[in-house]
C-alpha cells in the first residue's frame with residue numbers, strides 16, 4: 001500500500017487525513033508517511049521503508065517500539081479483561097511506583113491524556129486557592145483544553161495560530177501569558193493581579209517549541225514567587241517525566257512542584273496520564289473533596305500494565321543513562337558537523353530529549369519569541385526531507401523536540417550522523 005494512496009483515503013474520512021495536526025507534515029510540506037510496524041528504534045512505513053525513529057510517538061516510547069516486556073504485559077493483561085470501571089491492583093502498583101519516585105507527590109490520580117492531566121491540575125489549583133487566574137508561558141504546550149490554548153507551541157506555531165477558533169474569549173480571560181525564562185514579567189503579573197492568581201503552569205524544560213532549557217534561576221524563581229503570593233506551581237512533566245531526568249526535570253533542578261502532570265512515558269505507548277501532589281492539595285479531588293474529575297477508562301488495566309513495564313525497565317541501572325548518552329552523542333555530532341559547514345544551529349539535549357534549531361543568523365533562543373524570530377523553518381524542512389529519504393525519521397516540524405530511546409545503539413547514532421552529514425546543506 002502506498003503512503004500517498006493511504007493519505008488520499010484518509011483525507012476522505014478524517015480532517016486533513018490525521019488525528020493530530022502535526023502528523024500532516026504541514027510544517028515541512030509533503031505527504032505524511034503511514035507507519036505499519038515498529039521494532040526497537042526502527043519504524044517501517046506502509047511501503048516497507050525502514051526509518052530510525054527520533055519521534056517515538058512524540059515521547060512515550062522511551063524503550064523503543066514493541067519492547068518485549070511491555071508487549072507481553074499488555075497481552076497477559078488483555079486476556080484478563082480490558083476494563084472494569086472498578087479499582088484494580090495494577091493502578092495501585094503504578095501509583096505506588098510513581099509516588100515513590102517523586103518527592104513532591106504523595107497522592108496521584110490517573111487520567112487518559114496529558115490534556116486531561118493539565119486541565120484537571122488547573123481545576124485543582126483553582127479549587128485549592130479559590131482563585132481564578134493562571135499564568136502560562138508562550139510556546140509552552142499543555143494539551144488542547146480551552147483555557148490553555150492561549151499562545152501554545154508546536155502544532156500551533158507551525159499553523160501560525162496564536163490561539164484556536166472556537167475558544168471563547170471568556171475561556172482565556174483568566175489565562176495570563178508570559179515569555180518563557182522571564183521572571184520579571186511573572187513578577188509584574190503577580191503585582192498587577194494581587195490575590196487573584198491560582199498558580200503557574202510551566203514545562204520545566206520546554207519541549208513544544210523545539211527544546212529550550214530553563215535558565216538557572218527560572219524554576220526556583222517561579223517557586224518562590226508562588227510561595228510569596230500563595231499560588232501553586234504546576235509543573236507539566238507530561239513530556240519531561242522520565243525523559244529529561246529520572247524521575248523528572250523537577251528532581252534534576254531541585255524544585256518541587258505543588259502539582260505535577262505526567263503522561264507519555266508513564267503509559268508506555270498507551271493512553272495514560274496523571275496529576276499528583278501533596279496530600280492536602282490532592283484531598284480536594286472527589287470523592288474526598290469538592291473538585292470533580294472522573295473518567296470511564298481512567299487507570300485502565302492495559303495502560304497501567306504498559307506503564308508499569310516501561311517505567312520498571314527504564315529504572316534498571318544504566319538504562320536511562322546510556323540512552324541519554326546516545327542522545328548527547330547525536331547532538332554533539334550534529335553540532336560539530338554544522339560548525340564545520342558553518343551552518344548556524346542551536347542543538348541541545350537533556351536526558352533523552354533533544355532539540356535542533358536551524359538559525360537564520362547566529363543567536364540564542366531562550367523563549368518562543370526568540371524562536372519565531374530566529375528559526376529557519378525552510379532549512380529545517382529541507383533537512384527533514386533529506387533525512388526521511390535517507391531513512392531517519394525526525395519530527396515533521398522545526399518547533400518540536402526529538403527523542404532517543406534505550407533501543408538506539410551507538411551504531412544507530414553513527415548511521416544517523418552520516419545521514420546528517422549529507423543532509424546539512
Ligand SMILES: *Cc1c(COP(=O)(O)O)cnc(C)c1O
Pocket residue numbers: 112113114115116118141142143144203207208236237238239240263264273
Ligand atoms: C504532549 C503534551 C501534553 C498533551 O498530552 P496529550 O496526551 O497529547 O493530551 C501536555 N503537556 C505537555 C508538556 C506535552 O508535551
